Amino acid sequence: MVRPLMFHDDRLFPAEERTRSIARELYATVRDLPIISPHGHTDPSWFASNAPFQDATDLLLAPDHYLYRMLYSQGISLDALKVRSKSGVPATDAREAWRLLAHNFHLFRGTPSWIWLNHVFSQVFGIEVFLSGETSDFYFDTINEALATDAFRPRALFDRFNIETLATTEGPHETLKHHHAIRESGWGGHVITAYRPDAVIDFEDERSGRAFERFAEVTGQDVYSWQGYLEAHRIRRGAFIDAGATSSDHGHPTAATADLADGEAEALFLSLVKGEVTAEKAELFRAQMLTEMAKMSLDDGLVMQIHPGSHRNHNAGLLDSHGRDKGADIPGQTEYVKALKPLLSKLGNDPRLSVILFTLDETSYSRELAPLAGHYPVLKLGPSWWFHDSPEGMMRFREQVTETAGFYNTVGFNDDTRAFLSIPARHDVARRVDSGFLARLVAEHRMDLVEAQELIVDLTYTLPKRAYKLDQPRLNLSSVQAAQ
Known part of the structure; x- marks a missing residue:
């Protein structure tokens, strides 16, 4: 069953109504402020070359240890997820690696990765259905089509x-x-x-x-x-x-x-x-x-x-x-x-x-x-x-x-x-x-x-x-x- 991707406007706000109302007002003050990211580990070559990102797996799964450590804990090999080894990038089909993530997305319920990924899916790529085994190929193709456009260069x-x-x-x-x-x-x-x-x-x-x-x-x-x-x-x-x-x-x-x-x-x-x-x-x-x-x-x-x-x-x-x-x-x-x-x-x-x-x-x-x-x-x-x-x-x-x-x-x-x-x-x-x-x-x-x-x-x-x-x-x- 394909479910809609629900990303509520009040997510993470207090459940009590009066306090939630105050939180909404405070959040509106800073929602659109510029991002200061003074410590991180993104790759500067992305911004130097401004080349298109390769595909959904290469961008979102293979470099993110929050994701693959959870999958690894459930017995899924890093090679199957296209995570680089000392021998180089495994010859894993990128679509198949993405399908592994999609079929196991339930593992991330209640974790920050669930919030982060669904934010990316809905707010960055405009996807409106939930990631699952049924929607895996739709996600993979939608994300890859977007990454091929100038609007999604670094x-x-x-x-x-x-x-x-x-x-x-x-x-x-x-x-x-x-x-x-x-x-x-x-x-x-x-x-x-x-x-x-x-x-x-x-x-x-x-x-x-x-x-x-x-x-x-x-x-x-x-x-x-x-x-x-x-x-x-x-x-x-x-x-x-x-x-x-x-x-x-x-x-x-x-x-x-x-x-x-x-x-x-x-x-x-x-x-x-x-x-x-x-x-x-x-x-x-x-x-x-x-x-x-x-x-x-x-x-x-x-x-x-x-x-x-x-x-x-x-x-x-x-x-x-x-x-x-x-x-x-x-x-x-x-x-x-x-x-x-x-x-x-x-x-x-x-x-x-x-x-x-x-x-x-x-x-x-x-x-x-x-x-x-x-x-x-x-x-x-x-x-x-x-x-x-x-x-x-x-x-x-x-x-x-x-x-x-x-x-x-x-x-x-x-x-x-x-x-x-x-x-x-x-x-x-x-x-x-x-x-x-x-x-x-x-x-x-x-x-x-x-x-x-x-x-x-x-x-x-x-x-x-x-x-x-x-x-x-x-x-x-x-x-x-x-x-x-």
Whole structure:
């Protein structure tokens, strides 16, 4: 039976009528505001080449770990879903892979992916029937026909989605050629990068050997000496700033920081370079490098994002066959108070530094993160992240953080996605949930409507712009250094 795709205008608003009415009014204030997407993992080559997307499977299924991890959990192989392995893209028929998604779409009931995908289907492609085995081919053909038109090329969608700023994420060993191509194209879309140095900081990362080689090539530095290594980071940070970067991003296993003496830090680095890698040394070096990155931020102004607490690539067999980032990252318990003490003791009161903290451990919200951000001027809290990027997760974040850190020690919303077409959906969810949360405060007479109307704009637009320094004119760092 073919069912209509019902996407209700009041989705995610409170069920109680008076509060829902207030939420509608607040949401109307921000519904059409531009999207600020200051942290994500979309592919900059899309916007550099502006080539048409290949097909529904290539665009919506194969790159989205939220989708294929659920299907994998039900015994469906990644190869059958056309997910890239170490051997390359499987020779799977794209239509058959899409049919697997369609026949199993019921698995996503109650998940944020259900909301995001149905938003894309109805609002982006104008589809009015529900995805199922019966409608699979209709979906596949309808989406592919749209993708073949100029209106669905990456730049056209960027403009249609009303994206003001979109940040991608690259490593220091990457050339940023796509960002240069975007600038040289004359297109007005604001696509910037973010500095993610993990591959040349984490000696337990299997990519580090080749990343170090590329790091040396692109900087011309002796990256196997301590001073040369630090200088190479400074050089690449400058190049990233020239490509629009306003932030660095650090995805460490823990939030540990360290403040070693210069000689100790150098000795640790040289030991690791020699191959004397242990788990303890690798962890201490990652901790020291958060402090080193913070010191560099004092000079160049990059906002630090710290994303700890994921046991990455937990499925060893899948790592061997398909490589990293295949939906097998698992959250773990994360401690912040002791972990951040060395960095905060050194730099926690310096107005030149700005650090945005994220967590996958929701038990730390009210116990650790909110009190830390509610005190230290350098700290702000990132939004509910990854496994908690959901209506319930967003509401838990507001409920547990606000009473101690307030709203203005948070940074609004960022989508942190590889799935380009889901960006408007994710931001719409955040705007609706925040509208509902503020509506409850108004209904309970804890805030008046005028305050809530000001605040919903701040949460949606003002705070992310301010936190990521997107409200400031950016100087060309190379020009400044040359002038000096």
